[in-house]
Amino acid sequence: MAMIAPLPAAARLFVAFPTLMRGHGFSVAPEQTTSFLMAVELLGPRSIEHIRKAAVATLAPHPEQRELFDALFDLHFLGAIAEPGDEDFAPDEEMAVQEDSGSREILVGEEVNETGQAATGAEALSVRALQPLDESETLRRFARALPAALPRRRGYRHRGARRGPSVDLARSLRAAIRHDGEVMSLKKLRRVTRPRPILLMIDVSGSMKQRSDANLALAHAIVQATPRVEVFTFGTRLTRVTRALRRKRREQALAEASGLVADWDGGTRIGDALQAFLAVPRFASYARGAVVVVLSDGLERGDPAALVSAVARLAARAHRLDWLTPLAAEPGYRPETEALRLIAPQLASLGNGASTARICRHILSLGGSTAA
Structure with a gap:
């Protein structure tokens, strides 16, 4: 006799809800219970209201029973303290579902750059939850315009x-x-x-702390909009996050990417990271004929000579190399750090990277490059 696999613990709560509905006079078929579970899995719910919408769509309560349905739902999923139909029916505060704000940070290293206002050479390894950003409309418009705006090359x-x-x-x-x-x-x-490939290099060191989350969200929009994209982060080490950012849902993609990056908010060794990138033939091939965009303030704490050498080799492989820094927000900006002054002649442009909108505008303007 074949053994029936036990129901996963995570699914028992959802399976019990249609049973509760049947006990209160609702007509729920087994197929509807299965559809409810599939809808919850498909939505990947981020709040209790997402589960409620999945239940309404699949379990299909009659409009006349909707008030009783909502009462049973709150009782089952929120731990209400009154019976369905009572006027003071409300969720129990102690049993209510608590949503994780994603603000927790697990520190692995001994030091961390709290302010993100200065560059440091020390390495601080940490796991970080990226914060949700209210720039969805800007990124949506950018993703729609990007495929047609990219520089093109003859196939x-x-x-x-x-x-x-x-x-x-x-x-x-x-x-x-x-x-x-x-x-x-x-x-x-x-x-x-055909559009040229894009290589995006994102600085996640302590001095870029204010822009790291937004830059990763922008990278996700670029990966979703065009197929030939590679994304790397660097601080004190190099990390490829392209595969994580290919996930359709931004929250899942950023959560997976944040787990891959170990050098959040640490030191800044740009030259060493770029040298490591060029030392791997597969990685170096991503830059050949590509539009390379570096999002960094350029506050190098390592040997400037290593950075100059790496940027020269990268620019020789790329179609163009653009460096966008938050420090260029002021009109008439001139590079003040030794590293940026030395690499400026190798760059196609040194632009403003102080906001997502300005970065999007700059990338969309690259379409004026002629096909070669």
């Missing part, structure tokens, strides 16, 4: 066109057959263009 494939340097012999012959073998016109071919 190897050809496509039929009205004008072009080559003759499409197959199309020309097919057209001639339709005209009894008479060639009325020669069909042309042109090479198609």
Whole structure:
């Protein structure tokens, strides 16, 4: 006799709710219970109201029973202190569901940059929960405009066109057959263009603490908008977070990415991180012909010579290298740190990275680059 697997503990609460409904006169079929579980899994609920909406959609209470349904729901999931139908029916404060704000930080290292106002060479390893940001509309508009705004390069494939340097012999012959073998016109071919890849390098050191969360959210929008993107973070070490940011839901993607990065809010060794990036052939290949965007204040605490060498090699591989720093928010900004002054000649631009809107505007403006 086949053994039936026990019900997972996490699912028992949800399975018990349709049973409670049946006990109060609701008609709930087993298939509806299964649909309820699938809806909860699909939504990945972030609040109790998401579970309520899933229950209404799948368990389908009659409109006349909706008040009783809500009372039973609150009783079951929120631990109400009164019976359904009582006027003082309310959730018990001690039993109410508490949502995690995501503000906890587990410190692994001995030091942490509390203010994020200065660069340091010390390494502080930590696990960090990224804060939710109210920039959804800005990122949504940016993601819609990005594919058409990216610089493009000529591909190897050809496509039929009205004008072009080559003759499409197959199309020309097919057209001639339709005209009894008479060639009325020669069909042309042109090479198609495709968007250039993007390489995004994000500084997560202590001096960039105020921008780290927003920059990762921006990176997620870019990864979702175009397929050829690679994202790395750096502080005192290099971390590839591309795979985590490919998750569709931003909250899940940022949560997974935050678990991969160990050097949050620590020291700044940009040169060493870029040298490590170029030392791995697979990583270095991501920069070839790409639009490279570095989001960093450039407050290097390591050897400036290592940074200059790495930036020169990176710029030689890339289509263009743009460095966006929050320090450039003031009009007429001039780089003050030795590292930024030394690498400035290698950069296509040294721009304003003080806000998500300014970074989005800069990236969208790169579409003026000509295909090569």
